[in-house]
Amino acid sequence: MTSIPYTPALAPPETYLNVSYRVRSWLLTADHKRIAILYMISITLFFFVGGAAAVLMRLELMTPQGDLVRAETYNKLFTIHGVMMVFFFLIPSIPAVLGNFLVPIMIGARDLAFPRLNLLSWYLYMIGGCFALGAMILGGVDTGWTFYTPYSSSFSNTNVALTIVAIFINGFSSILTGLNFIVTIHKMRAPGMYWSRLPLFIWSHYATSLIFVLATPVLAITLVLVAVERLLRVGIFDPALGGDPILFQHLFWFYSHPAVYIMILPAMGVVSEIVPCFAHKRIFGYGMIAFASLAIAVLGFLVWGHHMFVSGQSIYGGMIFSILSFLVSIPSAIKVFNWTATLYKGSVDLRTPMLYALGFIGLFTLGGLTGLIVATLAIDVHVHDTYFVVAHFHYIMVGGAVMAYLGGIHFWWPKITGRMYPEWWGRFSAFLIFVGFNLTFFPQFILGYLGMPRRYYAYAAEFQVLNVMSTAGASILGLGYLLPLCYLIWSLFYGKIAPINPWGAAGLEWQTSSPPPTDNFDQTPVVVDEAYAYDKIEVPSA
């Protein structure tokens, strides 16, 4: 046996993962890819905290009586669920994990424009998260994630102030992420990466970043005002002190309605990447999808009053908001039609990411259509604050945003980690999540229409059958979420080594190695075609 001399070429190529293994190199990194990994780990933590609260709520709702938890505990549970899921999972989920990882790579940049700001936004997120967890451990909050005044500012005896601080800090994290993306997309595109060639993922993240930058500060100042009223007993919103609580709701929803689009727009971006790749076809209506992203971002700012139809705002104001709300359905429908048209006559490959994307399209459509129902002023008076609304927004947020997040994680997992996930388990858990999700939330549409109000720990006995169905679905859903956690971690160690372009995709991110080197590309890429040139892709013959 002759010994083979060691040559540098045989050593594994240097990637962003193996460049250093020290803890310091992770915690003080300015590399957008490592920050994305930090985000991924932390949002998974918060997702399971919020999920645990959901499980307890569903268990409580198995029986009509309040027998598992007390009313106060239930109030705290749904608040924790809302705060964790909205502010610490859904809003940062796709932008801060997939966006952070992919935005610079997709436009051919070495990093985001402000790498240290990016790290700062992760630290702000973690500090905010620790405050929120602290508030939870010290006794919880019972206001709901909406912090409606005057309950939050004058009456609640729970840790409202601490939670407000948490969300305020987290808001700055969002603002910095959005700002970073906007500047990066404007100023750091590789040669040849014109706006007309930008991947739709980038377009949707651009739209999302606009919302981050323009909406989040309003939430920040609103929460400051609530905290001032609560801590200093100074009149701001409390009617007993001369204020108007509806003004709080205007301010709050000016942020929080666009925040819904913060959750769904990046998800649409992910689906716009997955669908053409697995249909092996150019995306249908590229321009319209890109335009629809911006249209949703702008129109999303004009509709917030539809959360306040029964709050006491003027009827005329309600009518205006109702009409404007219908407008949002136009760009949303454009997107759904275009994805469907992309599938038409494509050779559809039902891999795991595609299953999630197809699930997204179906569930988002259902959520969007029920959105039209609740946007109708007259019907909303009937279904307001019932489980119908709960089911509606869970179809958008869980059926839409979370499905797309998981789809995106599977799609780019080979690029992120350099390992393939186990395909069979991937499909199995996608199926499980789809079934579990529908079993959980479809009965809630019926429950809401029958009049079961949300945010109560007990209910009338005739609602029990549907509630038991919902709880059964939630347990399937929970299993469906645990499975990817297990097999994805498994794949880090035992998964197959991922090639550069496992799906034969056309995007720029598939040009670089898996996982990419710290500078993303060895040379500056010069873009000569759009990211959906599936008709031109050359499959090398064996």
Next chain:
Amino acid sequence: MNEHAATESDREGVQTKAESLRTYFAVYAALMVLLVLTVAASFVDFAKWRLAHHNLGWLNISFAMIIAVIKSLLVVLFFMHLRHSSRLTWIFAGAAFLWLGILLTLTLNDYLTRRRPLYEDVPDKSGIRQPAQPEANGRAQVSFVPPRRRSRLSSGGHSCAARLGREQRLTIPARHAPAAAARCPPTAPAPAARPPPPAARST
């Protein structure tokens, strides 16, 4: 001292956007004149002016805001160099104010079309608090007489003030009803002097 730095550029082709000194001082002088103008205008009480029986009180705020807008434009265009900035910067500067406009317009669209403006019906009978009155912890002893009629602010809530017979009105949104019930244990029937507020419809 009148050199134009606007055309200077450094080695890497970076345009510096400095204005001439004269421009800066001229803008500063204009800002100061506008400041004097706005203060002077505030001494004129247009509310006392009449034009064909129309009250001209709105002229005060209009003058003040127009001058503020001019001042801010001067600062943005000259001091912040927006004049020489790219179109993109213009868009971002404009977008901020456009979005502020959205926030104001759609919210005022609600307030200006309410049947009654906020708190028009609140009789603040306590009027002026007596300064001589010792106060232990600020607000606790303040008496605030609630409205007889139900304010539009409190539509759709349970008023537990009626049950407690307290002077301070506590209006709890409907969704917090269980918590409100916990805080307001059923007590003796409310005194006749303070009947529970009638339904919102009774306006």
Next chain:
Amino acid sequence: MPDDAAVAGEVARGDDSALTPQQRRAQSRPASAHLVAPRHHRPHVKHQFDTLAQQHEADTLGMWAFLATEVLFFGGMILCYTVYRGVYFKEWHNGSRILDEFEFLGISAGAWNTAVLLTSSLTVALAVRAAQLGRREQLIGLLLATMALGAAFLLIKAMEYRNDYHEGLVPGWPFHPDPRLLEPGVRMRPFELFWSFYFVMTAVHALHMLIGLGLFTYLIVQAWRGKLTREHHMPVEIIGLYWHFVDLVWIFLFPLLYLVR
């Protein structure tokens, strides 16, 4: 089936004969871009940028985007102000009149503060110019002047606060103004609400001023050490933009709070 590590080694060497057709297809790169342009690095440019111009444009755009957030941040309070002012006009007029009465040399403190802040805006603009032209001493002098003006603003503000405190006009502290200050028909709650917003808005503005003063301190240290050169003057420009914005906010707060007529 060759094991994964071996395949990775083959790929790293550019030898793909060990690959199956599927693997070879997976190794192919999409044709949408060529990796051609070489990267070169320049001394003043951060690693993520290609040219200094790109870096400057990114810095400027980033600051403007941040200022857009700041507009909306103050915008939330301006909305509250607008609504309450419309509804409680009489009370807010009364509060504004009291506010405007606190004066030095016959001119209200608010007007003095506006003048001070506008002057500081001028010194900042001149400081940016000095930085662009690489004049270090001039830059340090102008920055110091700006900081002095900023401190003067905060001092005047603090004297106003002190006066308001003595008049019992701080809400919840407790709020106990002299009844003679109130015009007939003025209700206490809405009157107090004016002072709530006066204090919140000016305090948030003052906080921004304090942050600005901290940033100027940093700039002076940098300039002192000779770190701010003609090529590297962007920090002055960026922080200058921030300071002008703080000035801009006050340009609106002054008529809104002091000149309600």
